[in-house]
Amino acid sequence: MINTVPHPSSFLQPEWVKTIRQDAFAAEQAGMLQPQQLELVYEEQWFKLLVPKIYGGLEMPLPELIRLEEALSWADGSLGWVITLCAGAGWFGGFINPEAARQIFADPKVCLAGSGASTGTAQQLANGYNINGHWRYASGVRHATHFTANCIIQQNQADVLGDDGSPVISSFVIDHHQAAQVPAWKYIGMMGTGSHAFTITDASVPANRSFTIDASSAVIDTLLYRxxxxxxxxxxxxxxxxxxxxxxxxxxxxxxxxxxxxxxxxxxxxxxxxxxxxxxxxxxxxxxxxxxxxxxxxxxxxxxxxxxxxxxxxxxxxxxxxxxxxxxxxxxxxxxxxxxxxxxxxxxxxxxxxxxxxxxxxxxxxxxxxx
The missing domain is CATH 1.20.140.10 (Butyryl-CoA Dehydrogenase, subunit A, domain 3)
Known part of the structure; x- marks a missing residue:
């Protein structure tokens, strides 16, 4: 017999819902979450829901996470979506080089926005990569501290191919100052997400900012990252x-x-x-x-x-x-x-x-x- 899951409201404090909803239309107008909403997000560490505990994150178990994210989207679609996508990028902390991860997640207001599309290139250098590309639909881009992006790996201006003959693709974390935001969200809804595009041009990125999303590549050996x-x-x-x-x-x-x-x-x-x-x-x-x-x-x-x-x-x-x-x-x-x-x-x-x-x-x- 299936137990009935409680209404989403049961997972949020009433004052949270009030704070979230009272600025929902203002977030639409501004194209980004509002100061009081963000203050609540930072206070409750919702951008760090999936960040490893070792880096100061909550490393929340999946069943608890899903219920909370449903509740936040019930409170407001844009806020719930931004937290879901940015917290989801925080999950990559389980796969990032520990030294790089400690630097990235040291910021109490850390927020990773990005795209899963492989629309960039990463030219291999002696000590890292030179990255170029354009990515769309990066929810939370307006207050992101870092960007995540998938890139086709290149060497001597040519794509590096895997054993199956397809281009090798890796994921990267790039500091926000190395990217340019491009206003591009023009749709009828989810306007408070500010899901704009971003472009990276000739950014030098250390090798330890590259990671692979695969259970076998996890550097944090807990169930969440498996x-x-x-x-x-x-x-x-x-x-x-x-x-x-x-x-x-x-x-x-x-x-x-x-x-x-x-x-x-x-x-x-x-x-x-x-x-x-x-x-x-x-x-x-x-x-x-x-x-x-x-x-x-x-x-x-x-x-x-x-x-x-x-x-x-x-x-x-x-x-x-x-x-x-x-x-x-x-x-x-x-x-x-x-x-x-x-x-x-x-x-x-x-x-x-x-x-x-x-x-x-x-x-x-x-x-x-x-x-």
């Missing part, structure tokens, strides 16, 4: 969509209650359809959340030692992540027509959540079924 990156990414993104969808459903409650009280045009059948649809959608999202968290929790409590175990425990994380993402989108779309023009007004909270959910859900990772 957990597969794919399922970590799938689960954290799905939780964000779930949090936004739950926020939308919560906002529909008062809207529907008011409509039932004030609208003389609704027949008894209309009223029944409205409330039954609302209850059904809320139940469907809860069912998807329960299945998702059961899969995440099961994958965390057992060591992944062979392909059979991986298929049994990790594949359900991938499938339930996609199912949750789909249910989150469909839940909002099914309720939206009943909300009236208020839900279409860009200065309302319910419209902001609608825009955020439909922008965030365009992330390619959860678009197709798990392979």
């Amino acid at each position: 957990y597969p990156f794919l399922q970590l990414a799938e689960a954290t993104l799905a939780a964000n969509l779930s949090g936004m969808s739950q926020h939308f459903i919560d906002l529909c409650g008062p809207v529907f209650e008011q409509k039932l009280k004030e609208s003389e045009r609704l027949t008894e059948k209309d009223r029944t359809v409205l409330m039954e649809t609302y209850a059904s959608i809320a139940a469907q999202l809860q069912t998807a959340r329960d299945a998702f968290y059961q899969a995440v929790d099961a994958s965390w409590t057992a060591e992944i030692e062979d392909e059979k175990t991986a298929a049994t425990l990790l594949y359900p994380v991938s499938t339930t992540s996609r199912q949750l993402a789909r249910v989150a989108r469909e839940s909002v779309d099914k309720l939206y027509p009943y909300c009236g023009l208020r839900a279409a007004a860009p200065d309302t909270e319910i419209n902001q959540v609608w825009r955020d959910l439909h922008t965030a859900s365009q992330h390619a990772l959860l678009t197709f079924e798990a392979s």
Whole structure:
């Protein structure tokens, strides 16, 4: 029997939610999280959720992390997304050279923003690399202390090839002053993330700032850094969509209650359809959340030692992540027509959540079924 996962609000203190939400529209206007929001983030060390404890991070267990990130996205989509992506980059601390990691994470306001796209090159030098490239969609770029970027390794201006003949790709951490931000986020939602692009030109980067994301390359030998990156990414993104969808459903409650009280045009059948649809959608999202968290929790409590175990425990994380993402989108779309023009007004909270959910859900990772 699947235990019901509590509402996201149970994982946050009420004063946190107030601080986050009162500046949500200001964050949209500014294209970045606001000072009071960031003060809370730094105080609670949310950018360091996945940073190794040895470097002053929280190294939070995955089940606890996913619940918190869903709750933060329920509080506000942009803030939850920035924390998820930047904290996710902090997870790379488990793979970075310890000397470099101690320097990077010494900053109490450390925030790593970046991109997983391999749209840069790293020319091998005697003591490091010369990096050039342009990367898009770096959430949190406006207050990042460092950037992470994937680069094709080159030697003598030619790509270095692996045993299979494909270019060798490595990940890098670059100090923020070595990158130029490029305003590029022009979409209808998630505007508070400031997910702009960045360009790096002829940056000299030490060799110890290069790392490989693979369990066998981890330098911190704890379960968190042995957990597969794919399922970590799938689960954290799905939780964000779930949090936004739950926020939308919560906002529909008062809207529907008011409509039932004030609208003389609704027949008894209309009223029944409205409330039954609302209850059904809320139940469907809860069912998807329960299945998702059961899969995440099961994958965390057992060591992944062979392909059979991986298929049994990790594949359900991938499938339930996609199912949750789909249910989150469909839940909002099914309720939206009943909300009236208020839900279409860009200065309302319910419209902001609608825009955020439909922008965030365009992330390619959860678009197709798990392979």
